[in-house]
Amino acid sequence: MLGSADSDLPRVYRACTEGEHMKADLETLASLAKRRGFAFPSAEIYGGFASTYDYGPLGVEMKRNIRDSWWRRMVQSRDDVVGIEAAIITNPAVWRASGHVAGFTDPLIDCLECQSRVRADHVENNTCPVCKTVGRFTEERQFNLLFRTFVGPVQEDASTAYLRPETAQGMFVNFENVQTTMRRRLPFGIAQIGKSFRNEITPGQFIFRTREFEQMEMEFFCEPASSLEWHTYWKQERLAWYQTLGFNPEHLRLRDHAKEELAHYSQATSDVEFQFPWGWGELEGIAHRGDFDLRAHATGSGHGLSYFDQEKNEHIVPHVIEPAVGVDRLMFALLCEAYDEETDAEGEKRVLLRLAPSIAPVTVAVLPLSRNERLLPTAREVYGALRPHFRTQYDDAQSIGRRYRRQDEIGTPLCVTVDFETIDDHEVTIRERDSMAQIRVPVGGLVAALNERIDALTPKG
Numbered sequence: 527m528l529g530s531a532d533s534d535l536p537r538v539y540r541a542c543t544e545g546e547h548m549k550a551d552l553e554t555l556a557s558l559a560k561r562r563g564f565a566f567p568s569a570e571i572y573g574g575f576a577s578t579y580d581y582g583p584l585g586v587e588m589k590r591n592i593r594d595s596w597w598r599r600m601v602q603s604r605d606d607v608v609g610i611e612a613a614i615i616t617n618p619a620v621w622r623a624s625g626h627v628a629g630f631t632d633p634l635i636d637c638l639e640c641q642s643r644v645r646a647d648h649v650e651n652n653t654c655p656v657c658k659t660v661g662r663f664t665e666e667r668q669f670n671l672l673f674r675t676f677v678g679p680v681q682e683d684a685s686t687a688y689l690r691p692e693t694a695q696g697m698f699v700n701f702e703n704v705q706t707t708m709r710r711r712l713p714f715g716i717a718q719i720g721k722s723f724r725n726e727i728t729p730g731q732f733i734f735r736t737r738e739f740e741q742m743e744m745e746f747f748c749e750p751a752s753s754l755e756w757h758t759y760w761k762q763e764r765l766a767w768y769q770t771l772g773f774n775p776e777h778l779r780l781r782d783h784a785k786e787e788l789a790h791y792s793q794a795t796s797d798v799e800f801q802f803p804w805g806w807g808e809l810e811g812i813a814h815r816g817d818f819d820l821r822a823h824a825t826g827s828g829h830g831l832s833y834f835d836q837e838k839n840e841h842i843v844p845h846v847i848e849p850a851v852g853v854d855r856l857m858f859a860l861l862c863e864a865y866d867e868e869t870d871a872e873g874e875k876r877v878l879l880r881l882a883p884s885i886a887p888v889t890v891a892v893l894p895l896s897r898n899e900r901l902l903p904t905a906r907e908v909y910g911a912l913r914p915h916f917r918t919q920y921d922d923a924q925s926i927g928r929r930y931r932r933q934d935e936i937g938t939p940l941c942v943t944v945d946f947e948t949i950d951d952h953e954v955t956i957r958e959r960d961s962m963a964q965i966r967v968p969v970g971g972l973v974a975a976l977n978e979r980i981d982a983l984t985p986k987g
């Protein structure tokens with residue numbers, strides 16, 4: 527289990543030790559994200575748009591790193607998983623067969639006092655979460671979360687289509703295509719990363735729950751008899767991956783869904799939960815979907831979906847284990863986990879993101895000591911030499927101290943400082959984000975020295 531591996535982590539990744547976890551609240555993180563170019567309220571010059579965000583230059587780099595890490599682990603480094611990219615708007619019959627048109631609903635009630643519309647299952651003690659009035663609600667109604675649109679020039683029921691609410695169904699309807707073209711035998715998985723859309727009644731909490739979001743999902747098809755074992759395997763494997771991203775194992779836990787909580791397709795689900803600023807919340811769902819989806823699409827399409835087991839000489843309908851996580855929600859969890867504040871001997875506050883090097887938007891910043899013209903050619907030369915190897919940024923504005931702080935706040939693990947001595951001795955200073963330790967190394971060996979430090983700072987999983 528993850529918990530026991532904590533002592534293997536480098537000290538810097540145990541930033542939030544017991545009792546001091548979560549140094550930032552939601553507002554602090556959203557404000558940092560905006561100030562430093564991670565995420566902005568969408569269309570802000572028009573007053574924004576409810577719970578919708580646009581990602582800035584650092585946000586897109588971080589999201590890309592998250593996706594790359596997931597894809598590498600779930601697809602490229604395995605022999606038993608392949609990837610696809612399915613359409614966002616597809617045949618609406620898919621969503622009828624999957625149960626989403628009829629059953630993808632949240633229970634909704636209105637407060638008669640303040641007219642707020644809230645999810646019935648989010649109401650505690652019969653009290654309106656907005657105005658705190660007790661017991662003044664309308665009857666419960668079911669509200670469908672699918673976004674509708676129209677395909678073609680006529681806006682009528684016959685042309686209604688849906689924006690996909692999950693990427694998963696793209697994998698089920700392509701089960702046969704992938705299995706036959708890739709000549710796959712059980713067990714094997716199909717993975718996908720892409721946008722999903724849900725007309726959430728109560729979005730909010732920054733990028734934790736939005737109406738447009740990105741999912742990373744994998745459907746693992748296996749024999750029914752081994753499905754419980756695979757469910758256990760994927761729970762452990764997914765937790766191990768989170769460790770490589772720098773999560774403290776104590777801030778993650780697995781929670782099994784109670785029977786009444788299970789989604790319509792699920793036989794058993796465990797959530798990977800993270801301690802968000804407001805408490806434990808779902809980061810990832812790991813569902814045992816049984817044969818629900820393949821059977822549903824076989825019935826819906828009239829096209830049998832099964833697997834021929836050559837050894838047993840029989841057709842079986844595989845069972846499915848599905849790990850599914852949101853890119854945006856994970857990015858938010860990583861920002862929560864990485865945020866730290868320190869006060870130095872002079873009482874000056876330092877804000878830093880202790881992001882793992884693989885996730886940080888910038889891995890190496892090149893900072894000339896000043897804008898003095900004598901330094902410029904050497905600093906540019908060093909920058910040019912590092913760019914092919916790392917995600918680099920060049921910054922020469924303001925004092926060196928302020929630039930270090932700026933890089934700390936965006937989570938850059940290493941800075942390289944070019945000073946006047948560099949011109950003569952061809953050495954530069956590497957400064958580490960977490961310890962603020964500085965060492966001098968020859969420019970000739972800089973790439974190797976930086977890689978060595980990145981390796982030391984990388985959590986192992």
Ligand code: GAP
Pocket residue numbers: 691692693694724726733734735736737738739740741743808809810811848850851852853854855856
């Ligand atoms: N195919 C199964 C599925 O979609 P889910 O639990 O509804 O399961 C999986 O979603 C993951 O997608 C969640 O654990 C969460 O990380 C992310 N997610 C779901 N709804 C989201 C939303 N409205 N905003 C951001 N992320 C969301």
